[in-house]
Amino acid sequence: MPLLDVRHLSIAFGAGEQPVVDDFSLVLEEGEVVGIAGESGCGKTVSMLAIMGLIGWPGRITAGLMRFAGQDLSALSPRKRRSLLGRDLAMVFQEPKSSLNPCFTIGFQITETLAAHTGLGRRERRSRAVELLQQVGIPAPESRLRSFPHQLSSGMNQRVMIAIALACRPRLLIADEPTTALDVTVQAQILDLLLERQRETGMALLLVTHDLAVIAGTAARVLVMYAGKVVEEGPTREVFASPRHPYTQASLDALPERHAGHARLAALPGSVPGLDERPQGCSFHPRCRFAAGVCRRESPALLPAGHGLVRCHLPLAGDGTRGP
Amino acid sequence: MTGPPVLRARNLARTYPVSRGPFRKPATLHALDGVSFAVPVGKTLAVVGESGCGKSTLGRLSAMIETPSAGRLEIDGTDAATRDPRERRRLRRAVQMVFQDPFASLNPRATIGGIVGEALAINGGLTEAERRQQVDEMLRRVGLSPDLANRYPHMLSGGQRQRVAIARALIPRPKLVIADEPTSALDLSIRAQVLNLLLDLQQEFGVAYLFISHDLPSVRHIADRVLVLYLGRTAEYGRSDAVLARPRHPYTRALLASAPRLDDGPRRPRRLLAGEPPSPLAPPGGCPLRTRCPHATALCAEVAPLPRRIDGRVVSCHHADHV
Numbered sequence: 001m002p003l004l005d006v007r008h009l010s011i012a013f014g015a016g017e018q019p020v021v022d023d024f025s026l027v028l029e030e031g032e033v034v035g036i037a038g039e040s041g042c043g044k045t046v047s048m049l050a051i052m053g054l055i056g057w058p059g060r061i062t063a064g065l066m067r068f069a070g071q072d073l074s075a076l077s078p079r080k081r082r083s084l085l086g087r088d089l090a091m092v093f094q095e096p097k098s099s100l101n102p103c104f105t106i107g108f109q110i111t112e113t114l115a116a117h118t119g120l121g122r123r124e125r126r127s128r129a130v131e132l133l134q135q136v137g138i139p140a141p142e143s144r145l146r147s148f149p150h151q152l153s154s155g156m157n158q159r160v161m162i163a164i165a166l167a168c169r170p171r172l173l174i175a176d177e178p179t180t181a182l183d184v185t186v187q188a189q190i191l192d193l194l195l196e197r198q199r200e201t202g203m204a205l206l207l208v209t210h211d212l213a214v215i216a217g218t219a220a221r222v223l224v225m226y227a228g229k230v231v232e233e234g235p236t237r238e239v240f241a242s243p244r245h246p247y248t249q250a251s252l253d254a255l256p257e258r259h260a261g262h263a264r265l266a267a268l269p270g271s272v273p274g275l276d277e278r279p280q281g282c283s284f285h286p287r288c289r290f291a292a293g294v295c296r297r298e299s300p301a302l303l304p305a306g307h308g309l310v311r312c313h314l315p316l317a318g319d320g321t322r323g324p
Numbered sequence: 325m326t327g328p329p330v331l332r333a334r335n336l337a338r339t340y341p342v343s344r345g346p347f348r349k350p351a352t353l354h355a356l357d358g359v360s361f362a363v364p365v366g367k368t369l370a371v372v373g374e375s376g377c378g379k380s381t382l383g384r385l386s387a388m389i390e391t392p393s394a395g396r397l398e399i400d401g402t403d404a405a406t407r408d409p410r411e412r413r414r415l416r417r418a419v420q421m422v423f424q425d426p427f428a429s430l431n432p433r434a435t436i437g438g439i440v441g442e443a444l445a446i447n448g449g450l451t452e453a454e455r456r457q458q459v460d461e462m463l464r465r466v467g468l469s470p471d472l473a474n475r476y477p478h479m480l481s482g483g484q485r486q487r488v489a490i491a492r493a494l495i496p497r498p499k500l501v502i503a504d505e506p507t508s509a510l511d512l513s514i515r516a517q518v519l520n521l522l523l524d525l526q527q528e529f530g531v532a533y534l535f536i537s538h539d540l541p542s543v544r545h546i547a548d549r550v551l552v553l554y555l556g557r558t559a560e561y562g563r564s565d566a567v568l569a570r571p572r573h574p575y576t577r578a579l580l581a582s583a584p585r586l587d588d589g590p591r592r593p594r595r596l597l598a599g600e601p602p603s604p605l606a607p608p609g610g611c612p613l614r615t616r617c618p619h620a621t622a623l624c625a626e627v628a629p630l631p632r633r634i635d636g637r638v639v640s641c642h643h644a645d646h647v
Contacts, residue, residue, distance in 0.1 A: 039511040155600050183374040184538060185597050188582035210512060213584035240586060254516035256545035257586060262523060265545070267516035271481050 001070055003171060003204050004028040004051070008064035011043075011050050015060065018275055021047050022228045023302070030171065033198060033205045035219030035236065037212055037251075039272050042225040044208050048174050052091055053081050069171065087117040090165035094177035096157035100149040106133075106160045107145030113167045132163040136193060155186035159193065166197060173198070176208045191218060212251065216240055224248050227273055227283035234308020242318035244310040246288045282313065290314055328401035329362040330418070330499045330532045331369075331386055335395035336360065338381050342605060353605055355381040357556045358395070360631070360638075363500065363549070366526065368533040370547035370564065372540065372579065374601050378556040379536045383502045386534055387421050388412070400499055417447070420493035424505040426485035430477040436463070436488055437473030443496045458495065465528070466491045466521060483514035487521065494525060502534045507542060519546060540583045544568050552576050555604055555612040562637025572634055572644045574617050611642070619643045 009024040021043035028034060038044045050061050053073065066073040068089060073081070093099045101109060110129040114120055120128060126145070133141035136159040149157055158178060165173055175194060179187035195218060198205045207219055215222050215236060222239050224232040224247065232245040243249040252258065253266040270287045273279060279286055285295040294313050302311045306318055336359045341350035356378045363369045371379050384390045385397060388404055397404040399415045406412060423429040430439055441459045444450055450458070460470035466487040477485055486506060493501050503522070507515040519542060525531065537543050543550060547564040552575065560573040571577045578596040597616045602608060608615050614624040621642070629640045 039513065153600055183601075184540070185374060185578055185582045186600055188584070188596075191584070211584065212512075213586050216586045217584050251512055252586070254513055255541060255586065256516070256519065257541040259545060262545065264520050264523065265516040267520050268513035269517075271483050271514060272511065 002027045002067075003030045003032075003069055005065060005067040006051065006063065007066075009047060009050060009066065010062045011046055011055060012060050014058045018278065020228055020275060021050070024230060025302070026223065028172070028204050028206065031198075031202045031204055032221070033195070033207065033219045035215030035222040036206065036208045036225065037210065037215055037222060038225035039210055041227075041272055041274070043228040044225050045176055047225075048091070048176055048206065048208055052085060052089060052174065083117070086113050086165075086170075087168040088171045089174075090168070090170040090172070091174040091176065092158070092161050092165050092178045094180050096154055096161045096181070097149060099161055100157055102149055105146050105148055106152070107147075110145075110160070110164050110167060113164050117168045128167070129163075132167055133160070135166070135197065136160070136163045137189070138163075155182055155190065158182060158190055162190075162193065162197070166201070169201060170203055172204045172206065174206045174208070177210070178207075179214065180209070180211070187214075194218075212240070212255065213257075224251075227278055228275075229283065229311060230302060230309075231284065231311045232308065233302070233310075234306065238307045242306065242316075244305045244308070244315040244318060245284075245312050246290050246316060247284050249316060250287075282311075290316075327365060328398070329364050330400055331363040331534065332361070332398040333395065334360050334397075336382075336385065336392050336397055337394040338378075338385060338390065339393045351605055354556050354607070355604065356385070356392075356553075358631075359551075359553070359556075359558050360395075361549070361551050361558075361561055363532050363534060365499070366530040366532055367548040368526070368535050368546055369549045369551060370535045370537060370543040371551045371553060372538060372543055373553035373559075374538070376555070376601060376604050377553040379553060380504060381556075382553070383421070383504045383534065383536050386500070387419050387502050388416055417443075417496050418499045420496065420498040420501050422486070422489050422493050422501060422503045422506045425509045426482055426489050427477075427509075429489055430485055432477055434476075435473065436468075436475050436477070436480070439477075439488060440473075440491045440495055443492065447496065459491075462491045462495050463488075465525070466494075467517075481514075482510055483517060486510060486514075486518050490518075490521065490525070494529060494531065497529065498531060500532045500534060502536070504536045505538070506535075508537070508539060515542070522546065540568070540580060552579070555601065555607050557612055558631050558638065558640055559613070560637060560639050561631070566636050570635070572637065572639045573641050574619055574643075575613050611640075613641075 006026045010019045011021040012019040024047045036044045049055050055061055107129055110132060111125040114125045114128055129145060130141045133144055138144050138159055179190050209215060219236050222236045223230050226247050232239060232248045243252060250268040254268055256265060259265055268287055281297050282295045282300050285291040300311050300313045302309045305315045336356055338356040340353045340355055342353050343350050371382055373379055385392055400418050402411055402415060437459050440462060441455050444455045444458060459473060463470050468487050507518050510518060535546055550564040550567045551561045552559040554575050559575045560567055571580055581596050599616050602615060610626050611624040611629050614620040623642050629642045631638045631640045634644050
């Protein structure tokens with residue numbers, strides 16, 4: 001039984017509105033590391049919030065299936081669902097400074113999670129908090145417990161966020177752009193830390209980022225999203241080496257590291273359509289150099305291609321050319 | 325290459341007083357300390373480093389928003405500290421800026437045409453029709469339709485806004501454009517468009533760039549020279565192909581190795597630099613990197629390394645010969 005099984009998730013804000021996320025499916029096994037890539041506004045964060053149950057009014061979620069460890073998430077009572085959050089299902093956000101409460105010490109914020117979900121006594125909670133800070137590489141953890149978030153750097157605050165998320169040994173950790181706000185040397189440290197904790201605890205990790213290179217080094221499987229839909233899914237190595245969806249290929253080609261010297265980058269023309277300007281048919285067709293008549297008329301389904309799935313009427317053959 | 329470099333710094337330094345409360349003397353923050361470099365006509369110098377390393381201070385000094393505390397800064401062959409008002413005005417026109425966040429750097433109450441044409445209106449000497457024509461022409465050059473001139477910034481996407489910011493910077497025909505993280509607020513596909521545009525415009529107008537960035541793949545793509553700063557001091561400075569292909573300073577190496585790459589296999593932990601940058605208010609004595617550097621020795625704690633020439637670039641490291 002997979003740890004997380006989401007089928008045909010759709011999220012809209014307001015009745016009768018265009019869905020922000022449409023037909024999102026994700027099956028995640030215990031201990032798996034999966035990356036979710038896409039530009040801003042593609043729906044990656046909203047889908048994660050929906051899994052966490054953090055979409056409030058006027059958001060409307062419809063899903064064929066939403067199961068976590070065998071429990072139907074959409075049928076759980078709010079109380080049951082809350083007891084799941086922070087215990088089996090934890091999330092780390094992009095901005096550590098705005099996710100931590102500035103009025104409380106980090107020691108309080110870590111032990112708060114432990115108090116809510118475990119039967120540990122005060123002294124045990126404290127020693128577990130010290131242990132957690134040690135695990136996430138914070139020097140002098142005993143004295144750091146009394147620090148407030150503003151007294152720590154953003155890299156340290158992100159380590160604290162990870163410590164809170166790991167406090168109850170979750171089975172699934174969702175990390176939403178965990179390193180985007182950080183400097184590059186600190187980013188490398190945080191990614192190493194997340195992977196090290198993942199290997200040690202055997203939890204599953206969902207890594208959401210716009211940075212394809214981050215996913216290349218961390219996730220075994222990747223989902224690429226565009227305009228609210230998953231357009232390609234597959235083993236990271238295969239997807240990056242021989243993308244099947246023209247959007248994936250164009251995104252990879254636009255990276256400066258793929259170009260030598262001062263050559264022009266193969267930039268993708270235009271920009272991501274806004275929610276109210278998503279076109280008929282395939283949402284990528286106005287920017288796609290392979291678009292044909294069928295792409296303008298019909299919205300493609302997510303179908304097997306190569307080693308994964310692709311949402312394209314005319315998927316690439318895997319060597320950069322268009323298929324048969 | 326013709327004429328003097330558009331920007332030349334010699335031992336440039338900038339300090340800021342930092343208040344430590346009402347009854348204590350303010351501390352001194354060395355934002356920049358003894359930095360030297362030159363930007364030749366029509367070339368690009370990239371300034372890289374982590375937050376707090378002095379990148380943006382360098383940009384602000386070059387744009388004459390602030391004045392150096394010590395050292396000399398020459399813009400287009402003239403000392404930027406000149407008192408002659410006419411010269412100062414000429415230098416200010418020669419240097420323009422493009423900022424990081426195009427959502428914050430455009431006046432929401434001004435039309436696109438007004439924003440781009442403002443510099444022309446201030447410098448005078450043109451009729452309204454001539455101005456209008458130049459604005460339309462510049463909008464076309466940066467890949468926007470002249471019809472946008474009557475719109476307001478909120479009607480534009482992030483990529484379009486950054487194009488407007490670039491048009492505004494180029495319309496007074498500057499010799500140098502300071503681009504402070506111009507692509508880091510943009511999405512992947514838009515980032516490539518803006519980098520292409522910057523390269524095209526450099527070809528067309530012969531403008532030089534001071535490209536401030538932490539995105540090493542972009543730097544590798546656009547820069548002719550690279551200046552690596554650490555806690556306000558030069559770590560390494562030289563031609564970008566040399567510095568980025570064969571870094572000699574441990575900090576440059578760590579920066580390059582930390583940046584995730586597409587062709588990475590499964591990630592191996594690479595602890596190249598321990599910890600985080602120390603507070604610039606209390607930098608370690610000796611070499612500023614020594615608390616994080618794997619090659620640090622007793623010498624590094626005692627003596628701050630001076631910049632020296634090795635292998636075609638400038639490096640400030642005692643051990644640059646053999647790391």
